[in-house]
Every structure is written in C-alpha cells, then in structure tokens.
Amino acid sequence: MELPERIDAVEPSGDTSQAVYRFALRQTAVTAADVAAALALDVGAAEDHCAQLADLGLLAEDTRASPTVFRAVDPETAGERVLGPLERVIRTRRQRAEEVRTRLLEFSQVYEEQPVRTDSRGTVEFLASLSSTRAAIVELAAKCESEVLTAQPGGGRRAEVLEEAISRDEAMLRSGVRMRTLYQHTARFSPGTREYVDRVSRMGAEVRTLDDQFIRVLLFDRRAAVIGVESDPGSAIIVREPNLIHFIAETFDLWWLNAAPFPLEWSNQEVADIADQLKQRIALLLSEGLTDQTIAKRMGMSVRTCRRHIAEIMERLGAKSRFQAGFLLSARTEVFTAPEEPGAPEDR
Template identity: 25%
Template sequence: MSDRGRALVEVLTLFGLGSDADAVYRTMLRNPQAGIPQVADQLGWHVDQVRQALDELSRLSLVRPSWEVPGRYQAVAPQVGLAVLLSRQEAELRERQERVAASKVALERAIEEYAEIQRHQQYAGVEQLLGIDAIRGRIEALAHEARSEIMGFAPEGAQTPENMTASKPLDAEIMRRGVLLRTIYLDSITKDSSSMSYAQWLVEQGGEIRSIPVLPLRMIIYDRKVVMLPMDPENSTAGAVLLRGVGVVTALCELFERVWTSATPLGAAAGSTDDGLTPQEQAVLRLLAQGNTDEAVARKLGVSVRTGRRIVAGLAARLGAQSRFQAGVEAARRGWLDAAQQAPRADNVARASSHQANSPRDPVTTC
C-alpha cells in the first residue's frame, strides 16, 4: 500500500469507518464504474458482505446511488464526503458540549439545594442522619472531603465481608490522596483471618492500625473538625449524629489519642500483668465488676457469647472459684481488680473526655 493509501486508511479509521467499509470505499475510488458484483470479485467476498459495507458507507454519506445506472453506487470524493462527515461530527460535538454545560448548571443547582437542606437539618453544630443510606452517603462525602487525617473506633470485632467490600475502594482512594487513616479495632479481630487480612492491607497502603480489648462506641473523626457517632451505641444502624462543636470535637480527639496510646499496634504482642493477666482478661474483669452479663461482655469484646463464657470460665478456674460472686471476691483478694481498674481503658477515658468537653476551658480549633 502506498503512503497516500495508508494516509487515507488512517483518516477513515479516525472517522469510525469499519475495515470492510474501508476496503469497499477504496476499491470503488480506484474503480468508479465497478458495480457490486465487480467489487465483490475484486475483494474475493460474497455480494452480501459488500452490500453491508455499502449500507455503512451510505449512512456516512461516503457513497450515493448512481444517476446513470440503477442499483449501482458511486463513491463520493473524499474531500466532499469526509467534509460532510466532519461537519456532522462537529455538530454532534457541539450538542454534547451543550449537554455537558447544561449538566454542570444542573449539578451546581443541585449542590446548592442540597447545601440548603443540610443547613436546615443542622442545629447547634449537630446533624442527624437517619438510616443506613443516609449514613453511608455522608461517610462517602466526608471521606472525599478529608484532606489530612481520619481517625476511628471499630468496636464490632470481626468485620463482615460486605462491610470490607464496601469500604475497600473508599479506603484506597483516601490513602491514595495522602490522607492518614488511623483505626483502632478490638483485639478479637486477630482471631478472624479475613479481618486481619483487611487490616494488614490497610497497613500496606499506608494506614495505621491498633487494637484494644474494649472500645466505648463506634466513632469516626474527619480532619479533627467533624465527628460521626451512633445515636444508639448498641445499634449503629438506628442512625448517627455529626458533631462540629469545637469543644466536643476537641474532647473526642483527646479520647481517641488516649485510647490510641494504650492500644497495641497490629501484629505486636500485647503485654500482661505480673499475675499473667492479658489486656483482654483485664477488660473482662472490669466488665464483670460493672455487672455486665455474659452476653454484654461478649458483645463489648467483639466475640461470640460462647467465647466470652470460655474466657470467664478460664478466669474462674484460675481463681479456683465456683461462682461469679466467689470469683469476684477472690479476684479482689489477689488484687486483680485493682490491676484491671488501673489499666488504661477506653470507657474511663471516654468519661474523662466528656467531662473535659463540658468544663469551662478556652476553646481551641484543633486537638
């Protein structure tokens, strides 16, 4: 093929011409008097294949019916046919540009209307979110707006496959933008391979992960300016609130930092007391001393009731106790309760931070 022929092929391809139509068009340009049978012979095709190519060329205005011979087609000169085709594509492009411009106007109007709705929904720095759709939508928007850091408590224990699948693209996009992601999970995730794989993936992407036996509630902090909390800590699906007040956000940032300091980095071995109590066992003793049932203990540890009871039974056996009451007495006699009460704990920190938020101190913009 000559350089001129190759140039024509490139031009026709740019205009969206298929390979069959391209071959027929160039054959007709070389042989203006050839009819459909002759074109088919020259190309070694069936006449139906040539007719299909002619249909495409006709739609593109590159062939026209002959004025002299009925049933024959004439190739339109490239400088004419391609100019018509170019004008058509330019018109389509202008139409698309107009639709894009109209879409931008509509989007700006929708954003303004949504912002107005949000302003009406907010009261004294508090915004309520009702339902999973509203919560997930707000999480996506806040994550997209985050610029420096997102901190969170994840107190559910083993993460569900659905939750990890939904979170992974969002987490990846956050860290790709250089936003620091710090999350504290329950120690119980170390017993779940899927949750651990996800946590390790977060670390590989640049996130920082730690764990602790018990967390007070689910919480997400965006850029130390906005905090999302569940309306009901026992049922995170019931709804959520967004808090923007400087005082309460400062206190909750302090809560996170204190719990972060006492939590164990992912993969590191947790320490134990002189009596051999693990952080999880210390947490169980605290929860039992507070009067929690086996079910409540298991839920706060993020484990099954069966596992929670096994931990309680193990402690009772080590204490040589036959009942909860006897176990409590013996634990107090050995000083285990004192050790457990003195250990860093998220619930004490939460109460201290809550008091701090309500104390008459000078407000600060960040924590």
C-alpha cells in the same frame, strides 16, 4: 506526666550489650574507655552501649566523675526504677480514658433527650438510616484532605462492610490522607479484618487495638465526626461543632496512646499476650458484677466465647459460682490467664 525521653527507644544489640553488662558486673566501676579496651570496641560504640544500658537502669552513671563512671545494677532494681514511672503513666492514662468514656456517655444521654436532632446552625445532624449514614461517610471521605481517624469497636468487621470500606480508604490513602484506625483486640482474630489491615497498612495506614470497648466514630480532618448511635446501629450523628470536635479528637488521641499496634504477622508469644490481656479485662469486669452479655459486648466478642473465658478464670480460681468468683477476684490481684493456641478465633 511525661514518659521518660529515651526508654521507649532503647534497643541494645543483644550479644554486645550483654558482654558490656557482664564486664561491668565483674568490676567495681567502669568507664566507656575500660569497656572499649576490654571488649575490643571503639570508644564511641562503647559509650553507646553504656548509655543504652543506663537507660534500661542496668548501669548507674556518675556524671560527676570525669570521664563518666558506670556501676552495674541488678535487673530487679533496674526494673523498679525504670518501669515504675512507666506503669504509673499507663495507670493514669487508663483512668483518664475511663473518665472520658463516662463523659461521652453523658453527652449521648443528653443528646437522646433532645426532641430536635439538628441545632439552629446545623452543626449537629441526625442520620436516621444506614443508607443515609453510608452516603454521608462517602461524601466526607471524598472531601477529606489530610487526616481520618476511625474507631471501630465490636471485634472483627463483616465482610460486606470491609468490601465497602477498602476502595474508599485506599482512595484516601493514595491522595495522601493520613489514616489511623482503632479496633478491639478481638478483631485480630478475624481473617477478613486482618486482610483489610494488611492492605491499608502497606499503603501507610496505622492500625492499633484496645482490650476494652470504646465509641464508634469517624473523624474527618478534625472538622466533621460521624458518631454511632448506641440504640440504633444503622443511625448516626454528624457533628461539626468545633468544641465537640476538639473533645472527640482529644478522646481518640487518649485511646490511641493506650492501644497496641495491630500485628501483621503472629508469634505464639504475641497470641498468648493478647489472650492474657483479654482475660485480665474479663476478670476485672467479672469482679464488678457485670453479666456475661454485658462483658461480651464490652470486649467485642460473642457471649459463647466470653463464657468460655469466664469458665477458665473460674477454674483457675477454684470458684463454684460467679458470685464466689467475683468475691475472690475482688480480694486477689493475680491474673488468672492461660495462653491461647495461635490463630484461635475470639468471636465464634
């Protein structure tokens, strides 16, 4: 299912477009020429504004008439018509991302069962220590020619890790390598991570965040991938097998489509929106009966912060226990959220 072609690019200029919409509301039907005459616009500008409002669903256009006739539509009806397909696409992609996550976990379990860590062609290699993992990443980064994709779950990154990464990443960016990086939403509240993102973004890197956990992976030129080992954070697997590389790249692209851009400057509303998304995800995981520790790990935050969010959700539900909260959440669809203060750390 594809997104509507133009809705994601609609940016009507506020005052003029509102004036066009207000004029259309007072008429049974209007043309672009009517709008131009009434609002002292040239016909081309009037056509653009009518087209933009039509993309938003606020004007219904009848192309059978000549010239095209527009009729005003109330915003609620417009929202149902335009946002409905988009929301269905998002739900479908999130479901697909969950399916991919499950498949990746199945691959990890299969790998862990194998006594030999390298196949006969040397396309899969196990790195048993943090030093060997870092050395491999440095080597792959030095040879990278066109693209590096990075998925780093777990919230904000440690200062020493960022210091090690920044010079390597800046060198790749200076050489023309395209860089896309994924974090979890909680990384937005880490000052060190924000500083790192600011530096690499100014050099052309793209950074986005997701509300849920994903697998740690670095993919170089879609030829070699370094994948973290769940049971041993210092270890890693290097994959060069083409079919697995294709699967990893497709998975990353799915994550990327569902992620939101990492903002370099905050607004109160953006902070509130991210806090709401975090609480929505925590509420969902709570309704599934997961423990505080499991939820915290999935969300990339400390257990203490996770329990604070859970307490706020339970208070809004009026629940006296986790069991009661889970029951109420499974029976209700409302989102129980409250805005956070700007800059409040999510992983304390």
